[in-house]
Amino acid sequence: MEANIREIQPKDNRHIAALIRQVLIEHDAPRVGTAYADTSLDALSEVYAAANSVYYIVALTSDSSLMDRGEEKVIGGCGIAPLEHGDPKICELQKMYFAPEARGTGLAAKLLQKCLDAAKSFGFTKCYLETLPNMDAAQKLYSRFGFTYLDAPLGNTGHSSCPVWMIKNLV
Numbered sequence: 001m002e003a004n005i006r007e008i009q010p011k012d013n014r015h016i017a018a019l020i021r022q023v024l025i026e027h028d029a030p031r032v033g034t035a036y037a038d039t040s041l042d043a044l045s046e047v048y049a050a051a052n053s054v055y056y057i058v059a060l061t062s063d064s065s066l067m068d069r070g071e072e073k074v075i076g077g078c079g080i081a082p083l084e085h086g087d088p089k090i091c092e093l094q095k096m097y098f099a100p101e102a103r104g105t106g107l108a109a110k111l112l113q114k115c116l117d118a119a120k121s122f123g124f125t126k127c128y129l130e131t132l133p134n135m136d137a138a139q140k141l142y143s144r145f146g147f148t149y150l151d152a153p154l155g156n157t158g159h160s161s162c163p164v165w166m167i168k169n170l171v
Contacts, residue, residue, distance in 0.1 A: 003075065003107055005114060008045045008055040015074035016057060016095075017041045023097040029132055029161070035095050038158070044095070048079050052091070052122040055079030056114055058098070058107050075102040078111050080119045083128055086155030090167075091124040096138065108141055116145070116170065125171050128154050130162035142166050 008016065020035055040047045048055035058076035078096035082088065093115055098108055119127050130153065131138055147166040154165065 002061050003102070003105075004059050004061050004072070005056050005107075005111055006059065008048060008057050008077070008079075010045045012057050012059075012074055012077075013043055013045050016044055016055075016077045016097075019074060019077070019099055020095060020097045023099075026100075027132060027134055035097075044077075044079070048081065050081065052124070053079065053081040054115075054118045055095070056111055058102060058111060060102075075099040076107060076111065078115050080115045080122070080124075080127070082124075083155040084157055086128070087126075089123075089125040090154065091119045091122065091127050092155070092157065093119075093127055093129040096129075103137065108138075109145075112141065112145055116168075120170050125169070127168045127170055129166050130157060131164045131166070132162055133164055135164075139164065139166075142168075 020041060024035065035041060044055050047053070056078055057074055059072035060075050061072055076098035079094045080091050081094055083090045083092045096108070096112070116127060129142065129147065145168065147168040150165040150167055152165065
């Protein structure tokens, strides 16, 4: 599998939105209080054009039928943005989702590191995230990268159905 990690472009919006919704359905996640219901989900390239924000796409480039048409297959993504209604030195790791064929390939670790590097370059001192209890593989990855569990949420992300909160010191 040959994959490319790059910043989101407008052409990616519908692909990553569909992937995120598909993964949330796969994990039997509530549609309210998760990324599924985010009004911005269909316009992520515009959302992450804001200051101190970035969203990366993982695109599969080795399928020759796609390459012949100049296309890629979006198989994952993740972003960094300031924590909404929170400490300005804390960012949030947002919308990290992968298609089944991308899981277990090491791409998630590469993408997570790229996001954490971006967070540090933006001057954030901590990185916060919210997830679902049944996303065990994601939680294991976050723990390996130094995220620890919190007893309560930070900021006001609108993701009331995500009751697992984690944080990592970046400095």
